[in-house]
Each structure stands twice: as structure tokens, then as C-alpha cells.
Amino acid sequence: MIRSRGTAVATALLLAALATAGCGLGPGADVGSVELTATREFGSVPMLERSLEASESDTVMRLLEGAADVSTRYGGGYVQSIDGFEEAQRGGHPYDWFFYVDGVESPIGAAEYRLRGGERIWWDYRDWSATNRVPAVVGSWPAPFVRGYEGERHPVAVECEGGGAACGVAREALEAAGVSVSAGSPAGAIRLLVGPWARLRSDPAAAQVEAGPATSGVFADFERRDGGYELLGLDSGGEVARGFGPGAGLVAATRRYEGPPVWLVTGATPAAVRAAADLLDAEKLRDHYAVASEDGKETPLPLGAG
């Protein structure tokens, strides 16, 4: 009698412990909808656009496998192909699938990435001859500011480095998206740097742009010319494709080491910075790695992709 009671108590305690540890039967409760996008060539060719309901047990991989024809390797942890597009050498360039959660490259595999609901998952099939690491992209605006990154919310700071009116435009764009902008720049904040390149380049995260896409993941560069700077657009191989005019602005995102994402709203001149700030809009940035603004027209970067 005492023995059976002891067993019952132990079983109850074990079940309680399992329940506390997030265990249970079935896929678990719904966590909300998740937006799933698949593109090719740095976002220039759309392949899949779905909004799916996710549950507690869903991972990025599980969501993708439910929505597309996927083949995997290495025990299902690595995506080899989506809808027939598989890792390959195309025209001498290596192509592979990469994914971003809320505009930030995931540090863990798709099979391990648990969904919390509300994420924007973007898979892109691209040439990685210039770099296999693009730590952050602008194509999921305003996701990283609204939702944070890697499953945690972070404060958001707008750092105005001589950006003038563009700083106000950037702040308004964030607030319109429901982001509460911190006063100052608290530690661990996702930063939005606004200002001419001559000022921004003194920031260590922003300065990575001048080291090329292999360091920054940004397919753009600034070249010193006539005492100022000229914005250069790079192609998918990381080579300079062309220079933009003096009024061209740039919106790009990067990360320094494993630090928070840093967004750059910049250009050679104050007018260019203002033009860049006008790009802070979901429609204009959607599915792009970085965007240059020239004469009021947005140009996705890298150039010539797709």
C-alpha cells in the first residue's frame, strides 16, 4: 500500500517536472502565424510567400518542409534543395540556401531554430563566392527593430551622426512601425546610424563596409573622390559594378562579430542621407540585402543579381 502510494507520488512528480520542462503530447499550443519567404538571387526572384500557423514544437525546418519540396543532408539539419534548386556550382559560382530570421542570419541550424510566432523567415538561394556570411539584411524591415533578434527583444537606438532632417525621418519611420526608440544608445541596442559616410565610417561596425562584403556582408562601398565620397555598387561576386551619383543614399545592415545588428542610413551628402531615410519602408526594402537610392528610385544591392 505504502509502496504503491510512493510510486504514484513519484510518477506525479515526474509528470509535473516534465510538464514544467515544456514537455507534453502532440505538437503543443499555437504560437501564432509566421511569414515564410523563399527567393533566389539575393531576393530578386520570388519563389514562395506564405503565412503559416506555427505551434510550440515547430522549427524553421519543420515549417519549410511543410510548405515546400525540400531535400536535406547531414541528418536533416542542412537544406540541400528547395523546390528543385539545390546547392551547386552555377557558371563557376557556388550557390546555396541561406536563411534569415527577422533580417538576421541565424547562428544555429534551421532544424534547431524554434519558432515563437510572428517571425519572418526568409530563405534565399544565392551565389556565395564573395561571402558566405551576410550577417544582417534590410529585407525584413521593420522586423529586427520590432521583434528583436535571436528570440530576444532589444532596445532600439537611433544615432544621428550629422544626419539632420534624415534622423527625424528615420525616427518617425520606426515609430510608425510601432518601435519605441530609446533615448541615447543603451548597451545591446539595435542601432540605426544616420549620417553622411564621412561621419559614419568612424563607427567600428559601419567601417566594416570599407573592408568589403566578406567582412560586412554589404555589397556596397564608398570611394574617396574630390574631397568627398562616392557610393559604389558591387555585384554578387563582390566586384565594383558601377558608381552612383553624389545624391545616392544607402540603406544597409551589418553586425560586428556577434553583436547586435547595425543599420546604416547614409550617403555621400546630406541630401543623399535624406534620400536613404526615405527608403525606410517595408515595400521599398522588402526581400533586399541592401538598397541604394538614386534620383528617387531604389536599386537593390548587389547589382546585377538575377
Added chain:
Amino acid sequence: MRSPFAYMPRFGPLQAASPAAAVAYLGALAAVAFLYSSPLVLLATGVALALAGRLAGAWGAVRAAIRIGLAIALPIVLVNALVVNRGETVLARLGEWPLFGQVDVTAEALADGAVFGLRAVVVMIAFAVYSACVDPDRVLRALRPLAGRSALTATLVSRLVPVAAADAARLRDAARLRGPGAAEVGRAPLARRLLAGSLDRAVDVAATLELRGYSLEPSPMTRAQAGGRSGPRPSPPKRRSRYERRFYLVGALVLAAAIAAKPLGADGFDAYPTVQLGFAPATVALAALIVLSGLAPLRRQPRRRRV
């Protein structure tokens, strides 16, 4: 007690066939188990092998193989379910585990593990039938011209291991005969005694081999007698079994059909993201052919003479 997998001389087509023919036949069926993941084809292969074992008089070996195979298959299914975090049908969420991370048990991982387990059972049956029906001495004789030293080592092992098993049985019997009041004999003292006995026997065997000149290179005279080849004298040619060709043919047919049916979609099984089980005509036809191949060891009835 004799192991169910031990070779037992019987008068059957599989036993009468050369080791190469038996290996071709059983190997082809084992190869199908590795080539295919379709549960239907794997099941058909298991049935064919069990049928072959039954017809060859090795039903005990087949039953033992199924028992051991299932004992291996169960952990495979469990480990696969815990380690593989794929599949859409989540049955249970077991939380975060050290080394494994988040563990979700999915129906797909269980099905995939079951296929791995089924494959293990099928391969176990193939080896059990081989072990019980193919004379190891004939295998070693066949290998002798290719690798003399290895054949000698294998011969010694195949002789000495059953002797050691018999020793163990005798020691256990002796321990039991001491009566119910005697202290239990632990495994370690038994293993020590067996090891000492095996070493003594190994020294005896080594001395005998040395006395018979096994450590020496063959003399030029021996080589000349062997027809210019090094190694022992070839044995006189054996009469071929009338069933020989049947096993070669069935083995080749099964393997060829399996290879040909694969591009036709006969291997219709995908575990992830959801279980897809295909029963294409090619799968059904291949499964039927494989089951029929299990009849290969069937003994031909002798023709009645008309009086």
C-alpha cells in the same frame, strides 16, 4: 548446447551448393535490404529469407535471428525517435535534453527507425541462414588459394571458438554439480578459467603448427608440385551440385530486378517531412519476385520410375 546459428550438415540444395553459389543467392537478398527502404520490399526480402531458411532446415536459426534482430531493432527505433528531430507529426515534446537539445518524438522518425530496424532484422536472417547452411570448412577451402594465412587463422578461430563454448558449458555444469549449498560461481572466475584454458590450447596449436612446418616458406619442390603457384597443394576438383546454377540464377535475377526496378519508382518510401509509402506496380512486382526467390532451396522431387 549448440548455437542455433552453427552449421549443421543436412542434405539440402543450399547445403549442397558451393559456398560461392550460396553467398551469391543470400548476398543478393541482403543487398536488396541495403538498396531498398520500401517496407514492402524489405518485408518481402525477410519473408524470402525465412522461407529459404525453412526449406533449408534452418528454421531454428531464422527464429533466433528474428528474436535477436527485433532486440536490435527496438533500440534503433527508440534512438532514432530521440535523435532525429524531423517530421511534421509531433507525437510528444520531451523538452530540452543534454547533448540532444530539444527532443520532439515524431511519427516520421519512428517510421524511419522502424525501417532501419526492419533492415537489421532482414540482414540478421540472411546471415543466420548463411551461418546455418553453408559449411565453414568449404568456405575456408575456397578462400585458401586467395589468402592462405587468413584462411588458416579463420579455420583456427572457427574451430577454437566452439571448443571454448563447450568448455564454458562443461565448467558451468561442473559448478552446478557442486550442489545447491555451494557458493555461486561468478562470471569473472569463469572467464579467467576459460581464458587460461584457451591460452594453453593456443600454445599447443602453435607448437603443432610449427612442428608441421607452417611457419616455413614452401620449398621450391612444393611450389613445382603445386603447378608453379605458391601455397598449399590444390584439392581435387569437387563434383558440382545440380542446384548450383539455380542459386546463381536466382541471385542474379533478384539483384538485376532490384536494380532495374529502382529507377521505376519501386523504392517508394520517404519518411520526411511526412511518411510517403508507395505501392507502385514495380514495388508490388519486385516484392512478389523476391518472395518467390525464397523457394530456391526447394528440393526437386525425384522422378518416379515407371515400372
